[in-house]
Amino acid sequence: MDALAPVLSLKDVSKSFASKQGMVDALEDINLDVAPREVVCVLGPSGGGKSTLLNLMAGLDQPTEGEVRCNGVRVTEPGPDRVVIFQELALFPWLNVLGNVEFGLRMKGVSKDERRRRALEALELVHLEKFKDSFIHQLSGGMKQRVAFARALVIDPAILLLDEPFGALDPETKDRLLAEIQEIWEKTHKTIVFVTHNVREAVTLGDRVVLLTARPGRIKRDYRVELPRPRKIDDPGVIELADIILGDLRGNGQNGHGEAGDVTAD
């Protein structure tokens, strides 16, 4: 296989849902290749099919047309090569931090000692080794977010899918987490796809920013972010590119906001 063969590849993907108003087209003609080690951010308004796209990649949902492939294999169901970190995190309250991080390895049938060793390693990566015995509800929002990362990373997936990872966090926690994700990425070079409606988050983290239109979601543009890393959300370069993207998004709408919806820069 070509060294640059995409880890994840979407070909002519469309998705429609039946609703009370008839069929709703959530996504239309999505073609997207994600290269190894690439961080791709899908940017679009809320309710604009971003989460649907992520679910299709995860295999939690099936496209109406087209196909999703992961390392060349057609995606028909969820699997540990494509771990999702949900906005709600979905940590298990009946397990402590270590138990949560070990979960995926338990599902893989990894032996107890090996499981523990690798889970502790993952917790060290996110600086939470001291909290391995804590219950989930005892942690702050940012710490829970890091547990979710450790729980996903420990499985060593081909690709990490993040759904609005900063949605519910205060600005300070968000800044720290942005820095930490970049640090984690420097260490692991994971392939990452993440969706957000925040332009600056997208530009800060992404190697590419893929702009999705409102319903039906189509890829409007694909920006390459060449800014040096690590980036901060208020770097001049980040702000500049974010403003360009926001301008593009608003420029073509019928009114002042057009397809921008609730896409924001802060």
Next chain:
Amino acid sequence: MSPPIKKVLFYLILAALWEGMFQLLPGKVPSPINVLRSLVEGITERGYLWGVGVSLRRIVLGFGVSIVVGIFLGILLAWSRTLEETMGSAIVSLQALPSICWLPLSLLWFGISEEAILFVVVIGSLLSITMATMTGIKRVPPILTSAARTMGARGLGLHLPVTLPAALPSVVEGMKQGWSFAWRSLMAGELLFVTQGIGHYLGMSRDLGDMNQVVAVMLLIVAIGLIVDLLVFATLEQKIRERWGLQKG
């Protein structure tokens, strides 16, 4: 005034009122002192504790069967929509029948035997546990199972480590309710027909016309119900609340 002090005061006043009632209506109301004496005598001389032991053994057996069968049925109902629509609604209608109403049928089936009373205890608590397990499983947030599936969980590997623990708070709630139904059914059954057990002592005391004993046994039944509720279920609920980080209340 702190709540414990309030409680102590309340019970002291209650005992005083009780004593007052005894003074006013000596033939109708037993004296608290005599009841207490009767209770002590019952325990030391008339084998109340043995009766309690028999009852507890019955409830442990019956309630144990209820937990196992109830959780199993609840899982079935949550798993199959058809079963829920058919058997589920039948179970809801059956709950309209107080479980002690099964006793005559149970006696015809099993005779005056342990099985007859166990059947009533099981029927009394089974449905609560079944329904609580079903709703608990159906209310598991889909996001938890989705997350588990993307981490490679499948089939039983999904349901045993994720669905069941996620449904646990609801199952325990059903068990708590089931326990109180089971205890009531057992007492009614023992009072009506079945020999031995602490409920039987209640009937015997009435036959003897000894009001002191009647009230003493009633107090004992309340005490056991409360103690089990506090020791087992309150502790269990507290543990779950701590783990899940839920609010008290």
